[in-house]
Amino acid sequence: MKVAILGYGTVGSAVVKALIENEKIIKARCGQNIIPVIALARSVKKNSLIPVTQNADEILNRKDIDVFVELMGGVKEPFAIIKQLLKKKKNVVTANKAMLAYHRYELEKLASNLAFGYEASVAGAIPIIKVLKEGLSANHILNIKGILNGTSNYILTHMSQKGSDFKEVLKRAQELGYAEADPSFDIEGFDAAHKLLILASIAYGIRAVPEDILIEGISGISNEDVYFANEFGFTIKLLGVAKAQDSKVELRVHPTMLSKNEMIAKVDGVMNAVSIRGDMLGESLYYGAGAGGLATASAVISDLLDIARGQLKTPMFGFKSDMKYSLLPIEDIYTKYYLRLKVEDKIGVLSKITQMMSENSISIDSFLQKPKADETYSTLFFTTHHTFEKSIKNLIHTLKKQKFIKTSPFMMRIE
Template identity: 75%
Template sequence: MKVAILGYGTVGSAVVKFLLENNKLIRARCGQSITPVIALARSPKKNALIPITHSVEEILNADVDVFVELMGGVDEAFKIVSEILKKKKAVVTANKAMLAYHRYELENLAKNLAFGYEASVAGGIPIIKVLKEGLSANNILAIKGILNGTSNYILSSMSQKNMSFKQALQIAQNLGYAEADPTFDIEGQDAAHKLLVLSSIAYNLKAKPEDILIEGISEIAPEDMYFANEFEFTIKLLGIAKVREDKVELRVHPT
């Protein structure tokens, strides 16, 4: 099986390296090799492990079986993935932002095609497959969870090590857990996108991220952590979807 990688940044290059290094193991488990043969990148890449193209047209016409979308963002990724699905090619993506805005459109284009996005939410847990298949006949009353690892690391550091928000954020950035611009994570947008992906599956909900009540963690002070600990509570950033009077309430906030 030949694979094209859309986006050759930190994640894309790591996926290529993983597939190449584990080729024999994957073949033994899956019955065939999964081999990356070309990648789309915006800029030149030194020491790339596979051929790189900067042409969207070239990648769309590549002789591959599966496209793995790791570009991030919404509009450009949606446009490219839509074109791939129209060509009747399989797509795998981890792009929760694109899915939060366009999942239904992409699912409609992907009828009778493989369109996988398990990695978009809780990558180490098969939660999307469980919601779509294992729990499809169940009445789900609520979804609650910690959906962003960066914010959770920061809050844990503040609680356990008596740090300020700025101190905890700086350490997270130094360790590579937080981006240079952490706004998307610390202000709750990342968690909101993930919550919307899950809720759209669980409740057939058609909504946009703008419909979600979102509050981040940047205003949490050491005093908040102190009083929470005094009462044996821990502050976490939660994504919550809850059924109330036949409507689904979506919110992301510290609690």
């Protein structure tokens, strides 16, 4: 089977290297050679393992290629190329979650019965697409909770374990190559949201794009939040959450306070993990490297092996007729919350806050006042019982207008 690699960067070059180095085991497993014949890049590559061209048409017009592997990144350009390939009835494999977050259903329609592999688009080496699409296909998926971004998990782990400040750890992550020079895509939750949307397509057939769902990042988390979490037996993780209730599904990505006892709370550093609860199997947890050249190439090549065996299952998201789920509006999300407020330290402030909470039907679960930061202001921490997102947002809106509030209130959800 002849393969063209569109994009010869971190993942593309690792795919080529692994196809060459693991040639024998790959052939033994699928009964044929999988040969990377040509790659595409913008720049000239010296010492590449296969010929690399800068001319896209040279590759796209080749008739002898069986599978095109898109590893360029971006949205518009790869989408245009893949559309063109599918129209020519070519098989495609991609690791491109950003493109799939926006265009997956158009691609599904075009792909029809062609093989379209995207295992590497979510959680790197963890074969989570196959788990959901095949292994758990008899289950109603009750919920999915994922640590889907290694950069954010690295930062939160270091803040929690070493008491380091957010900016300090981010700088260290950049020095170590775990974070990009512009880290916003990772730390503001967009990368995790793209992956969550792909999983939600398989589990529920949800057609949402990133703009439709709740996305918050980790840049607002302070050492005080870490202090509170430690005091109350929580750990903070950037979590992608999908939850089904009757025919509605809530999808959200945000920093989350999790009980330290939960299995997923123990996933530290750059590692990824996905917990899936099904109505038949209960909870299951999948753990592994979420990024990196070879780890991601492992997932890309597993799709290639499936194509070689004639086993890459269609339809693309594993369901043949429309599923009955729709997206729950963000304001109807119902969960527990954590609030950090920096307030003027004077008589009556606490009672005003609790009054506002009760006016919004919010009931307090726990409360802590941190020893004073300075002479005139105190930091107050609250956790609430279950309440609606719209209630907590109303409360924050009202609090922001109060003279006794020093800095904008900070809120986090609790699972």
